[in-house]
Amino acid sequence: MANLLRDTGRLDEAITIYRGLLSSASDLSNAHSDYLANLNYIYEGNNEFIYQESLEWEHRHGDAKKEPYSVFRNEKVAERRLKIGYVSPDFHEHSINYFFSPLLSAH
Numbered sequence: 001m002a003n004l005l006r007d008t009g010r011l012d013e014a015i016t017i018y019r020g021l022l023s024s025a026s027d028l029s030n031a032h033s034d035y036l037a038n039l040n041y042i043y044e045g046n047n048e049f050i051y052q053e054s055l056e057w058e059h060r061h062g063d064a065k066k067e068p069y070s071v072f073r074n075e076k077v078a079e080r081r082l083k084i085g086y087v088s089p090d091f092h093e094h095s096i097n098y099f100f101s102p103l104l105s106a107h
Contacts, residue, residue: 003034011042029061 018035
């Protein structure tokens with residue numbers, strides 16, 4: 001429901017729904033992430049409030065999202081060509097596509 005309200009431009013109502021969800025269930029990291037993203041539109045310029053809400057996300061969900069770093073063993077050969085991979089689940093639908101297409105064209 002909150003996403004539908006957000007998508008129709010009813011951000012104040014969406015924020016209210018997100019807050020209700022977060023007060024009733026603390027393990028909804030995706031809803032909490034959506035809430036934070038939408039705060040940037042409602043509380044534009046109130047960076048301290050958004051920062052404090054982001055700290056709350058970290059407090060609730062941060063440890064669950066942390067994965068141990070793996071060590072990448074790689075021979076360092078200056079003459080070897082660098083290979084770069086681009087991974088995204090939604091290049092075709094996300095706005096990043098507009099910025100990413102010129103990068104691919106330059107390869």
